[in-house]
Amino acid sequence: MPVTKKTNKQLFFNGILMENPIFRLALSMCPAVGISTTVMNGVLLGIAVLFVQVFSSCTIAAIKDYIHPRIRIPTYTLTIATWVTIIDLVLAAYMPEAYKAMGIFVKLIVAFAIITMRLEMFAAKNPIIPSFWDAVGMGLGFMFGMMTLGFIRELLGAGTLLGHDILGVRPLLFFILPAAGFFCVGFIMALFNYVELVFKRMKEKKD
Amino acid sequence: MKDLRLHVIVVGLLLLGGMLLAGCGAEHRFIKKISFKGTNQIEIAFAGPVDEKWAKNVENYAVYEEPDPDILLNITDVNLAQGGKAVILTFESDLNQTQPHLVTLQDMMAEGRSMGTALLTVKKLYFGYLFSILLGAMIIKNFVFTKYLGLCVFFGTSQKKSTAVGMGITFTIVMIASAMMSWFLYQFVLKPYRLDFLQIIVFIGLVSLSVQAVDTILRKVNPALFKAFGVYLVLVIANCIILAVPLILANSEYNAWESLMLAVGAGTGFLIALFLMSSVRERLELANVPPTYRGLPIAFITAGLFALAFMGFSGMSIF
Amino acid sequence: MKQIIRITIGLTISCLIAALLMGVVFTITAKAKKHNEHVQVQETMLDLLGYNGANPAPPDLKLHNIYRYILKDGRKKYLGYMIPVKEAGSLGYKLLIITLEGKFHELIDLSISPEKAIEAQERETALNEALQPPVTFTYADETAVAVTEGKRLAYLVRGEFQGFKTFITIMLAFDPNFRILGMEVMEHEEDPGLGGEIEEDYFEDQFKNKTFEKIKKLDVVKKPLPEEYRKYLEPKLRRTLTGEDLAKIRKMYQDADIYALTGATISSKAVTDGVKNATKKFAYRIEVLDSVIAEHRVAAAF
Numbered sequence: 170m171p172v173t174k175k176t177n178k179q180l181f182f183n184g185i186l187m188e189n190p191i192f193r194l195a196l197s198m199c200p201a202v203g204i205s206t207t208v209m210n211g212v213l214l215g216i217a218v219l220f221v222q223v224f225s226s227c228t229i230a231a232i233k234d235y236i237h238p239r240i241r242i243p244t245y246t247l248t249i250a251t252w253v254t255i256i257d258l259v260l261a262a263y264m265p266e267a268y269k270a271m272g273i274f275v276k277l278i279v280a281f282a283i284i285t286m287r288l289e290m291f292a293a294k295n296p297i298i299p300s301f302w303d304a305v306g307m308g309l310g311f312m313f314g315m316m317t318l319g320f321i322r323e324l325l326g327a328g329t330l331l332g333h334d335i336l337g338v339r340p341l342l343f344f345i346l347p348a349a350g351f352f353c354v355g356f357i358m359a360l361f362n363y364v365e366l367v368f369k370r371m372k373e374k375k376d
Numbered sequence: 377m378k379d380l381r382l383h384v385i386v387v388g389l390l391l392l393g394g395m396l397l398a399g400c401g402a403e404h405r406f407i408k409k410i411s412f413k414g415t416n417q418i419e420i421a422f423a424g425p426v427d428e429k430w431a432k433n434v435e436n437y438a439v440y441e442e443p444d445p446d447i448l449l450n451i452t453d454v455n456l457a458q459g460g461k462a463v464i465l466t467f468e469s470d471l472n473q474t475q476p477h478l479v480t481l482q483d484m485m486a487e488g489r490s491m492g493t494a495l496l497t498v499k500k501l502y503f504g505y506l507f508s509i510l511l512g513a514m515i516i517k518n519f520v521f522t523k524y525l526g527l528c529v530f531f532g533t534s535q536k537k538s539t540a541v542g543m544g545i546t547f548t549i550v551m552i553a554s555a556m557m558s559w560f561l562y563q564f565v566l567k568p569y570r571l572d573f574l575q576i577i578v579f580i581g582l583v584s585l586s587v588q589a590v591d592t593i594l595r596k597v598n599p600a601l602f603k604a605f606g607v608y609l610v611l612v613i614a615n616c617i618i619l620a621v622p623l624i625l626a627n628s629e630y631n632a633w634e635s636l637m638l639a640v641g642a643g644t645g646f647l648i649a650l651f652l653m654s655s656v657r658e659r660l661e662l663a664n665v666p667p668t669y670r671g672l673p674i675a676f677i678t679a680g681l682f683a684l685a686f687m688g689f690s691g692m693s694i695f
Numbered sequence: 696m697k698q699i700i701r702i703t704i705g706l707t708i709s710c711l712i713a714a715l716l717m718g719v720v721f722t723i724t725a726k727a728k729k730h731n732e733h734v735q736v737q738e739t740m741l742d743l744l745g746y747n748g749a750n751p752a753p754p755d756l757k758l759h760n761i762y763r764y765i766l767k768d769g770r771k772k773y774l775g776y777m778i779p780v781k782e783a784g785s786l787g788y789k790l791l792i793i794t795l796e797g798k799f800h801e802l803i804d805l806s807i808s809p810e811k812a813i814e815a816q817e818r819e820t821a822l823n824e825a826l827q828p829p830v831t832f833t834y835a836d837e838t839a840v841a842v843t844e845g846k847r848l849a850y851l852v853r854g855e856f857q858g859f860k861t862f863i864t865i866m867l868a869f870d871p872n873f874r875i876l877g878m879e880v881m882e883h884e885e886d887p888g889l890g891g892e893i894e895e896d897y898f899e900d901q902f903k904n905k906t907f908e909k910i911k912k913l914d915v916v917k918k919p920l921p922e923e924y925r926k927y928l929e930p931k932l933r934r935t936l937t938g939e940d941l942a943k944i945r946k947m948y949q950d951a952d953i954y955a956l957t958g959a960t961i962s963s964k965a966v967t968d969g970v971k972n973a974t975k976k977f978a979y980r981i982e983v984l985d986s987v988i989a990e991h992r993v994a995a996a997f
Contacts, residue, residue, distance in 0.1 A: 200524075202524045202527060203523070203524035203525070206887065235705075237698075237701070237702050237705065239702065240702050240705070240706060242584075243584060243706065244706075244709065246580055246581075246584065247577065247706075247709055247710065247713055248713075250576050250577040250580050250581075250713070251577065251713040251716060251717060253576055254573055254574070254575075254576050254577060254717045254720075255716070255717060255720045257573075257576070258573060258717075258720050258721055258724045258725075258728075259720065259724055261724070261728055262724035262725070262727040262728035262731065263724070263727060263731070265728070265731050265732065265735065273620060273623055273624070276575075276576055276619070276623055277525070277616050277619055277620060277623075279576055279580055279619065280580070280613075280614065280615065280616045280618070280619045281616075285614075326888075342888040345887045345888050346684075346687070346886075346887065346888065347522075347524060347683065348680050348683035348684045348687060349680065350524065350680075351676050351677065351679045351680030351683055352676070352677055352680040354676050355669075355672075355673045355674065355675070355676030355677040355679075355680065356673070356677075358672055358673040358676065359668045359669050359673035360668075362667075362668040362669075362673065363668040366667065366668060443765070443835060444976065445765060445772045445774075445795055446774050446793075446795045446797070446980065446983075447976055447979065472857075474857055495770070573717055573718070573720075573721040574714060574717065577710075577713065577714075577717070690860065690886065691859045691860055691961065
């Protein structure tokens, strides 16, 4: 893909809606299923991923001319691993409770295909500023996806939102259980599909 | 081929025997075996019959859990068995069998002669512990259905049974290779030099190395196999499990055998999960699924049902 | 060939830069991490004693940490207590070695201050200086004694035991007569909604005010939690009860057994047994320690 023709704003929204990493690209689903039990978890992991994505994209965009094509994958991995370690250490030091809630998933950010793919497809071929906006879009898309899941699961499972009691009772304990993560993602994906189908039909009707 | 199999079986049996004996902990020439019995008993088997007077005297025994040497457990009863060649100690409360217990037998008397004092360790069979790690990683704490890792690759390759099995086997091989290398590096390089924070980068580097190594070896050794499985090798890197296993074994400070068990369990568990999923998905292709649900959404819901089923295993412990 | 060399050099340099960057971040964050850990533990302790924002701790309240080690000298084993002692107006640490039978063995000076003693690494260095090989030591556990106005206010003990899934860590607070002041589940990996409920007030607070005699025989009852007891235990529902009701309910359930959590009998039993064992072991050990300290007139800070 050559240097992008989209404006920065378009890149930003692209990441959140049209190419939302969780629901459209179906990548990085592990945390989506595993720890989206509360909105807070989603926000925190989303921030971590945003951080890693933005910094990795900018780093790669900055040094893309010096990367030898044959070792580009190891280079991406190295960059991502460095930034993941840094945010892992920072979170462990300054937000220990949040860190414990997220468990092993912070360290596993390095294995998220989404980040590597984005670097390969975008940051390696575009200058710093567009890469920055693309990364922000993708990171926010991820966070948005996690928050939606967290919202549904926390509200229906524990009756709270961000720790505050909303319903006062626990409607369906099932939703806090990790297995529900699968169900929720499945349903939301179906929803996205449906919306797309509706749009397509509307477009077809117009023509 | 047959020779190789015979060798493997013999080595396997020897290893098994070694591991079985490892749990016995008998370090005195007069003691044949010491083990837990029931929930609140310890049985000691001697090489010859012991004097009843010595055996029935509760004062001759001192039993405590390894981390609490100052707290002696209360023995309520002593019984002789096997014609005087074994002694069964019954305790006031259930024994916490997850902790090794140290038993001191003071001045053992057999046929009027003193056999000395013995200090023995009782613990559950090590082999059992290893097996429980294996089973745990494979089923009870299945990495896909209970820990929700490795999902991207999971959904991508579970559409047909052949791809699923191929991916599973390739993954297991790379898993074992990289887990052992990670353990090695962790124990001998990262830990002694307090370089723990380099875990992520080192482990992922090892994974890439393993993938590359397996790729090259397979290409040269068995090209036919490579044609079948080679394409999955690249996907292994994107799999969260391959990084999760070294992180877990570093965190829990497993030794070499335990790491091996974890790696084998993780790989086989992934294979089982893939196989189950692909069997269902092949059927789903032929079923009448509503258009918005076709493809990934229904796959997720199926996975959710599997996850619920696997939850039934939670808390299970065999040994 | 030249290309390969260039690639290798490039990769190595990048790895080194990355490692350096991470090392810097690590050193900066390591201190903050340790500090946060200790602050959190201390906050939990104060909370268990009943002190919080609305009811601050008295200014002369001090938490003294006692660290227990198991010493091995050849085949013989000893208990080594690192205790804070008062000498010449300041606090220092000494190693009090007691035999397994509970008799005094040795008292060694340690060159470590209370602030440094919080770190396991520092304690190890101090112990290595004080003890000569072949004596080896392994860390066992630590207890905190809360002292105010020159008297002991409470003991804070940690317990770790097997739960339904993996380990559960708890912190118990006792008064000097081993009556439970509070129990807090610090870490666990139980199922959310089922075993995870051991974190809830209506389970943890059932242990409050149980006497030592009752704890030794504490058991789990598989019956649903009575409605009035639940109201008493949950802080939000408590407000609906009058002072009279509170006193009545407290008296009625004073010596009751622990009501198991719905769908989490094993977790409930694990916690109850864990509390029982931790209490019995601690009571035994602190008695031994106190008698040795009294006999040999050790100037303990507690």
